[in-house]
Amino acid sequence: MIALGGNAMTASDGSATPEDQRRAVEGAMRHAAALIAAGHQVVLTHGNGPQVGNLILKNQLAADVVPPVPLDWCGAQTQATIGALVLNALDGRASVVVTRTLVDPADPAFGDPVKPIGRYFTEAEARRFEALGQTWRRFERGWRRVVPSPEPLQILDAPAVAALMAAGFVVVAAGGGGVPVVRGPDGRLTGVEAVIDKDLAAALLARTVRAARLVIATDVPQAVVGFGTAQARPIGPITASELRGLHAAGHFAAGSMGPKVEAALRFVEHGGDRAVITSLENIAEAVTGQAGTVVRK
Amino acid sequence: MIALGGNAMTASDGSATPEDQRRAVEGAMRHAAALIAAGHQVVLTHGNGPQVGNLILKNQLAADVVPPVPLDWCGAQTQATIGALVLNALDGRASVVVTRTLVDPADPAFGDPVKPIGRYFTEAEARRFEALGQTWRRFERGWRRVVPSPEPLQILDAPAVAALMAAGFVVVAAGGGGVPVVRGPDGRLTGVEAVIDKDLAAALLARTVRAARLVIATDVPQAVVGFGTAQARPIGPITASELRGLHAAGHFAAGSMGPKVEAALRFVEHGGDRAVITSLENIAEAVTGQAGTVVRK
Numbered sequence: 001m002i003a004l005g006g007n008a009m010t011a012s013d014g015s016a017t018p019e020d021q022r023r024a025v026e027g028a029m030r031h032a033a034a035l036i037a038a039g040h041q042v043v044l045t046h047g048n049g050p051q052v053g054n055l056i057l058k059n060q061l062a063a064d065v066v067p068p069v070p071l072d073w074c075g076a077q078t079q080a081t082i083g084a085l086v087l088n089a090l091d092g093r094a095s096v097v098v099t100r101t102l103v104d105p106a107d108p109a110f111g112d113p114v115k116p117i118g119r120y121f122t123e124a125e126a127r128r129f130e131a132l133g134q135t136w137r138r139f140e141r142g143w144r145r146v147v148p149s150p151e152p153l154q155i156l157d158a159p160a161v162a163a164l165m166a167a168g169f170v171v172v173a174a175g176g177g178g179v180p181v182v183r184g185p186d187g188r189l190t191g192v193e194a195v196i197d198k199d200l201a202a203a204l205l206a207r208t209v210r211a212a213r214l215v216i217a218t219d220v221p222q223a224v225v226g227f228g229t230a231q232a233r234p235i236g237p238i239t240a241s242e243l244r245g246l247h248a249a250g251h252f253a254a255g256s257m258g259p260k261v262e263a264a265l266r267f268v269e270h271g272g273d274r275a276v277i278t279s280l281e282n283i284a285e286a287v288t289g290q291a292g293t294v295v296r297k
Numbered sequence: 298m299i300a301l302g303g304n305a306m307t308a309s310d311g312s313a314t315p316e317d318q319r320r321a322v323e324g325a326m327r328h329a330a331a332l333i334a335a336g337h338q339v340v341l342t343h344g345n346g347p348q349v350g351n352l353i354l355k356n357q358l359a360a361d362v363v364p365p366v367p368l369d370w371c372g373a374q375t376q377a378t379i380g381a382l383v384l385n386a387l388d389g390r391a392s393v394v395v396t397r398t399l400v401d402p403a404d405p406a407f408g409d410p411v412k413p414i415g416r417y418f419t420e421a422e423a424r425r426f427e428a429l430g431q432t433w434r435r436f437e438r439g440w441r442r443v444v445p446s447p448e449p450l451q452i453l454d455a456p457a458v459a460a461l462m463a464a465g466f467v468v469v470a471a472g473g474g475g476v477p478v479v480r481g482p483d484g485r486l487t488g489v490e491a492v493i494d495k496d497l498a499a500a501l502l503a504r505t506v507r508a509a510r511l512v513i514a515t516d517v518p519q520a521v522v523g524f525g526t527a528q529a530r531p532i533g534p535i536t537a538s539e540l541r542g543l544h545a546a547g548h549f550a551a552g553s554m555g556p557k558v559e560a561a562l563r564f565v566e567h568g569g570d571r572a573v574i575t576s577l578e579n580i581a582e583a584v585t586g587q588a589g590t591v592v593r594k
Contacts, residue, residue: 017364022487054363061359066351067314069378076381077374081366083395084373084476087454088486095457098380098393157384160392160461167460179381189385190319 001211002035002283003202003263004028004046005218016050022085028217029089034284036092036170043161043211044086045202048078048176052195053118056145060129071117071147072179072191079175086172094170099157100189101178101196101204107150115149115195115255148194152177152201156189158208165209177201199263207270214267214275215286216260221279223261223293225251235293240268243295264295298508299332299580300499300560301325301343302515311347311354311416318348319382326386331581333387333467340458340508341383342499345375345473349492350415353442357426368414368444369476369488376472383469391467396454397486398475398493398501404447412446412492412552445491449474449498453486455505462506474498496560504567511564511572512583513557518576520558520590522548532590537565540592561592 016024036042052074059068076098083096113135120142121129129145130136137146155161161173177196181189199216206214222234225246235243244265252258257277264275278285278292285291313321333339349371356365373395380393410432417439418426426442427433434443452458458470474493478486496513503511519531522543532540541562549555554574561572575582575589582588 015364018366018370057363058355058359061362062355065358066311066354069315072381073315073378076377080373080377080395080476081370084369084397084478084488087395087397088478088488091486093456095454095460096395098377098384098395100381100384157392159390160466163392163464163466164457164460167457167464169457169460179377181381181385189388191381191385 001043001045001202001206001209001214002032003199003214003216004044004280021051021082022088025082025085026089028280029086031280031283032170033090035287036090038284040287041165042170043165043205043209044170044172045174045198045205046082046086046172046176047198048075048082049117051078051082052176056118070191071193071195072181075176075195076179079179082175083172090170092170093168094172095164096172096175097157097160097164099155099161099174099178099205100181101152101174101201102154102156102189103150103180103182103192103194103196104153105182105184105192107148109148109150109194113146113148115197116144116146117195118145120144149197150180150194152196152204155201155205155208156181158205161205162209174198174201174205197259197263199260200266203263203267203272203275206267206272212273213287214264214272215283215292216264216275216277217280217283217286218257218260218277219279221282221292223252223257223277227251227253227257237289237294237296240265240295240297243293244269264293268295268297298340298342298499298503298506298511299329300496300511300513301341301577311351313347318379319385322379322382323386325577326383328577328580329467330387332584333389335581337584338462339467340462340502340506341467341469342471342495342502343379343383343469343473344495345372345379346414348375348379349473353415367488368490368492369478372473372492373476373488376476379472380469387467389467390465391469392461393469393472394454394457394461396452396458396471396475396502397478398449398471398498399451399453399486400447400477400479400489400491400493401450402479402481402489404445406445406447406491410443410445412494413441413443414492415442417441446494447477447491449493449501452498452502452505453478455502458502459506471495471498471502494556494560496557497563500560500564500569500572503564503569509570510584511561511569512580512589513561513572513574514577514580514583515554515557515574516576518579518589520549520554520574524548524550524554534586534591534593537562537592537594540590541566561590565592565594
């Protein structure tokens with residue numbers, strides 16, 4: 001299972017044109033294709049932050065004319081657009097599964113939205129959106145919408161992923177962490193406005209389909225202890241219990257390296273053979289354990 | 298194979314809210330669920346006209362702020378949003394495959410865009426969009442963008458559909474006719490701005506996965522000879538050659554019943570057992586041949 005960051009595929013400020021995005025996906029897929037050519041069975045997942053940010057913005061700008069669609073629809077939309085780019089780039093036995101992720105409607109995250117999405121706005125603009133029921137917070141660079149990021153409980157479409165893997169497909173799944181859905185008191189499934197951490201969803205999907213290895217591709221070659229300090233030290237091979245200790249001691253930033261470390265730990269702690277955090281360029285080496293922060297039991 | 302009209306699931310003027318669309322899909326899926334419960338292996342495809350119209354409009358309204366995405370991306374987006382609604386409604390062993398349809402870059406349709414999409418605009422607005430490279434035409438109710446509607450040559454993701462069918466899934470595929478792609482002179486696949494007729498794509502997918510029956514669900518219970526005249530006569534059971542004759546004689550409107558009749562004919566002429574054109578409410582009866590315009594060899 002390879003989890004690709006949304007920023008690995010497009011500019012994080014959402015300014016990338018569709019053509020930019022296509023080229024970025026083609027670049028990322030050259031690395032994935034090397035793995036596939038080497039005979040590995042590959043499942044890909046990907047982030048979608050910049051893309052979802054753009055979709056939200058379009059919804060807001062057009063809201064007087066076109067009924068806006070909720071955040072979960074925007075996430076679904078990016079699964080198909082990024083997925084189709086991946087399929088065109090791989091041009092082989094590959095398939096994109098629209099993937100829903102079950103979350104708990106009672107997840108405390110719904111009462112405490114912390115995940116920033118979309119672009120920075122002025123306070124005046126933020127206040128206007130707040131009046132529409134959204135939550136906005138001030139960050140260093142301006143105001144940004146924040147949304148709930150609940151725990152992924154179940155990858156509802158994992159059976160389809162497993163069936164396609166068994167049939168020899170490279171599968172693209174759980175893009176953007178999956179489309180968040182809840183099961184209501186009436187037993188029915190409905191989408192819910194939230195963003196699921198794509199690395200945590202990848203770890204859950206990897207466990208569900210019994211992947212042997214989870215590779216989390218990001219902007220840096222390794223996780224770092226004491227990041228930003230004079231004692232900064234990149235982490236190479238490490239045991240899950242050792243890394244769990246560093247994580248508990250607060251070495252990894254929430255919303256950045258933190259969830260990647262947590263995802264790697266969950267995968268290994270639940271029986272996965274090896275999880276690796278590294279940069280996109282290193283994913284082939286990561287699979288063989290020769291690059292990145294390599295977490296084992 | 299069941300092909301559901303986009304209008305069967307939402308208001309054709311694009312005014313439906315996401316909640317309206319969810320309810321409409323749930324309604325449509327009650328009919329599909331009856332078929333699944335009766336033990337039929339079901340592949341679903343769906344239109345996306347109103348939904349794509351809204352996405353185009355959002356792109357246009359936000360174009361100064363967010364890089365617009367091309368038409369093929371909009372089509373992909375609707376596969377995921379409508380697909381996720383279908384999955385939530387069915388809540389069982391079902392999966393959505395993001396589906397690309399190969400078209401010929403030399404298809405004459407690219408030189409003669411005739412398929413109207415999106416809303417009606419004033420002439421002044423149409424002229425403004427024409428200046429951006431789009432093609433607009435005047436219709437009775439106003440100006441509307443027209444796009445190429447090339448022939449579907451191959452459902453590129455049919456192998457994934459077949460693999461999921463074999464694994465017992467209800468498969469949702471080729472939504473909106475599939476995401477149109479071309480193979481360039483360099484051999485690479487890229488998306489192309491076009492709209493593929495969803496019924497023709499459904500007929501091709503049905504043939505490719507060797508479906509026994511193709512049901513085209515629309516707004517009317519049967520195709521009609523002499524539609525709008527005093528001699529109007531609904532068509533029940535009919536042979537392919539008889540229907541081909543009526544079609545050649547111009548009985549079915551282009552852009553309306555015409556492509557549905559053509560899709561039904563192609564399916565039966567290429568070995569399909571039976572194609573039925575009927576209304577959404579009748580799809581269960583259609584499968585057993587007891588409703589609609591039933592086309593057989």
